[in-house]
Amino acid sequence: MTDSRLLVSLLRDPPAAGTLDPAQWTELIAVARAESLIGTLAYQLRAVGLPATVERILEQARGAAEQARRQALWEAEMARRALAPLGVPIVLLKGTAYAAAGLSAGAGRSIGDLDILVPRGALPQVEEALLAAGWEWVKEDAYDDLYYRRWMHELPPLIHRERDRMIDVHHTILPLTAGPTPDAEAMIGDSQAIENGLRVLGPADMVMHAVAHLFADGDMAGGLRNLWDIDRMLRQFASGADFWKELAARARRHQLQAQLGRALRLAAKLYETPVDPQLAGRRRLSDALFEQRLLARNGWGQGTRSALRLVFYIRSHWMRMPPLMLARHLWQKARKS
Amino acid sequence: MKHALNLQVGPVGFRVGSDWRGPVAALRALYRGYPEPDVCDFSVRLEPEQPWRRWLKPSVAIRGDYILPDAAPLALPHGLLAAEMGMNLQMALGQKHYLLLHASAVERDGKAVLMTGASGSGKSTLAAMLGEHGWRFMGDEFALLDFDTGDLHPFPRAISLKNHAIYAMAELASSERFGPWLRGTPKGTIRHLRPRDEAIARMAEPARPVLILFPRFDKAVPRAIRPVGAAEVFVRLTQASTNYVALGERSFAALTRLVINLPSRAIDYSDGSSAIEMVEALWAELGQ
Amino acid sequence: MVRVELDGLTALFHRPSGMTHILAPPAPQLLDALAESSATAAELAERLGRSFQIDGGADEMAARLAELEAAGLVQRV
Structure with a gap:
């Protein structure tokens, strides 16, 4: 296997798993773990007859995903208990939101930190309430702290001293230095309550957040997983009346039309996601680079195409910050390391 | 990867890959007689910490399906120990059946x-x-x-003997069951026993x-x-x-x-x- | 919750969090009392006092309750 294509094709077409030989299985499992997609793969292949060893490995991945889901929901519940007295809307984001809302994007998905979105004006109270309930700053570094508070879209990360779990408190979904400025207020305004009083984004905003996350957050690392989230949501939400129209409107509002188009084209190409052709737009030459970057991994799970990775790494920093600020940031990082 | 070995230990299959010949050759000798799995539960990779460290002061980073970001690399002569630690790490972080x-x-x-x-x-x-x-x-x-x-x-798996235990076991087991002397490792002197x-x-x-x-x-x-x-x-x-x-x-x-x-x-x-x-x-x- | 007695102590598995706790008296009895209905620290001291000797009364109950709340085993209503 020269890239992650086998993983992508099996996620899309589970019955094709019947033709794999043992060496291919070993490679596939290593790649799926490297892409944090092993639980998703295990879920997709749950109804396919598999060799006993493979079935045992995937069964473990499903169990681990179930445990991750339980822990993530508990962490959200503990944050809810800490923040409920404030009476401000608490919007769950990413993996925890998919799990809490029971979306198919959450099936088998790995979940890392707890990400929540709160109104910017409520940040000081939220910070204070979390600190009072046992969360602590991860880093005690003045530069990092200043950097976060001035330029980032979230508080510096907090970790709970007993449960050892991180929380990221966002007040918008992209760094303040990034080009597009999504309308966080509108996102919170259109969020939907789930049964315990926590909230999740509306369908179109949820897709738009995943799109922003895919391109603007980091260097496309974990991109196959992020794109899979988008595929699952589009398939699930597309049946809603006017979904595509709503999605187009939200992309415009959040200034993420180009990013949405690219995400739709990549999802259609890799996962055969049914998409609105007009929103997807015409294929661009650079799409091929993104596709290669997403698939740049060999059968040992190692990242390949280091030159291409480097280009995307620099690009990701470029996108988040104007050049002068980037230079200052890299200088500070270099001085500290 | 350039050199690789599949190894069954109890109910668990490992695939160990290395950019150098030495660690895999040592592993193959130590684990003579162990069965070979078909599908492997875990992959372990022994690779240079940085690309140029393959030749220049070779240092073996222990990577694989599961990694510890701050795991210190080992010197190439300790590659066998790196392979053992890599397999242990996969078990510690990835084993969910038992x-x-x-x-x-x-x-x-x-x-x-x-x-x-x-x-x-x-x-x-x-x-x-x-x-x-x-x-x-x-x-x-x-x-x-x-x-x-x-x-x-x-x-x-092969028993990891440290310091004085090596001498104690040398009196009980035949020499062909022992792996090479690994001196000056972070854990002291180590010899493995099949x-x-x-x-x-x-x-x-x-x-x-x-x-x-x-x-x-x-x-x-x-x-x-x-x-x-x-x-x-x-x-x-x-x-x-x-x-x-x-x-x-x-x-x-x-x-x-x-x-x-x-x-x-x-x-x-x-x-x-x-x-x-x-x-x-x-x-x-x-x-x- | 699943509970197993281990020579005088209680091992408790809390399903929603997936966490294991080792509890010493009076914490298990307190959880039992709260399982009937929610109550204040003073009411708990009163309820438990009927069957056990409680040293420290309501203050003791409040301290134990705070520990159980931090562990997520009880919550304010």
Whole structure:
């Protein structure tokens, strides 16, 4: 296997798993773990007859995903208990939101930190309430702290001293230095309550957040997983009346039309996601680079195409910050390391 | 990767890849006679920490399906140790089919003794010695507890002997079962010992645990045996398990069942032969 | 919750969090009392006082309750 294509094709077409030989299985499992997609793969292949060893490995991945889901929901519940007295809307984001809302994007998905979105004006109270309930700053570094508070879209990360779990408190979904400025207020305004009083984004905003996350957050690392989230949501939400129209409107509002188009084209190409052709737009030459970057991994799970990775790494920093600020940031990082 | 080996240890298949010939060749020699898995549970990669470190002051980074971001690389002559650590790491972070106990185990008549304790307690050496004295060696690092049956599954990888234990075992086992001397490793001097052929041949055969021991090697203390309360055993075993939390309620049920049903003893010993006598005496006392 | 008695202590598995706790008296009895209905620290001291000797009364109850709340085993209503 020269890239992650086998993983992508099996996620899309589970019955094709019947033709794999043992060496291919070993490679596939290593790649799926490297892409944090092993639980998703295990879920997709749950109804396919598999060799006993493979079935045992995937069964473990499903169990681990179930445990991750339980822990993530508990962490959200503990944050809810800490923040409920404030009476401000608490919007769950990413993996925890998919799990809490029971979306198919959450099936088998790995979940890392707890990400929540709160109104910017409520940040000081939220910070204070979390600190009072046992969360602590991860880093005690003045530069990092200043950097976060001035330029980032979230508080510096907090970790709970007993449960050892991180929380990221966002007040918008992209760094303040990034080009597009999504309308966080509108996102919170259109969020939907789930049964315990926590909230999740509306369908179109949820897709738009995943799109922003895919391109603007980091260097496309974990991109196959992020794109899979988008595929699952589009398939699930597309049946809603006017979904595509709503999605187009939200992309415009959040200034993420180009990013949405690219995400739709990549999802259609890799996962055969049914998409609105007009929103997807015409294929661009650079799409091929993104596709290669997403698939740049060999059968040992190692990242390949280091030159291409480097280009995307620099690009990701470029996108988040104007050049002068980037230079200052890299200088500070270099001085500290 | 350039060099690779598939290795079955107990119920677990490993694929070990390396950018250098040495570590895989050493692994192949040490693990002679072990079966080869078809699909591997885990992949371990021994690769240069930075691309140029393949030739220039070669340093072996331990990577794989699961990694510790801050794991220090090892010098190339210690590549065999890197492979062992890589396999252990995959088990510690990735094994979810069994409750993984950081413990050694030996078996007789289908019944197993589980031995756990901090690093340096001598549980590994004790298991190795019992393995040469009429017991089947099941593992010196990990014991795998089966959720459905309550049985222990062997994980009989090569025994990692440190410092003085190397000399003690050299008197008991033939030299062809030993791996190369690894001097100056972060853990001191290490030599690996391949278990007896019977332990390898019966690696798929589980056993019923009947006794939990907390051995403690200390030259300065007199030999002693004392019972350990169920709550203490439970807490110590949860601490000795790398995946207890990740497996949730199943591990709670399996572990509480184990500590309620099995007798537990702490044993202090100052030399190998008295430890073996103590284990034999306990075994007889329990009517096994 | 699943509970197992281990010589005088209680091992408790809390399903929603997936966490294991080792509880010493009076924490298990407190959880039992709260399982009937929610109550203040003073009411709990009163309820438990009927069957057990409680040293420290309501203050003791409040301290134990705070520990159980931090562990997520009880919550304010």
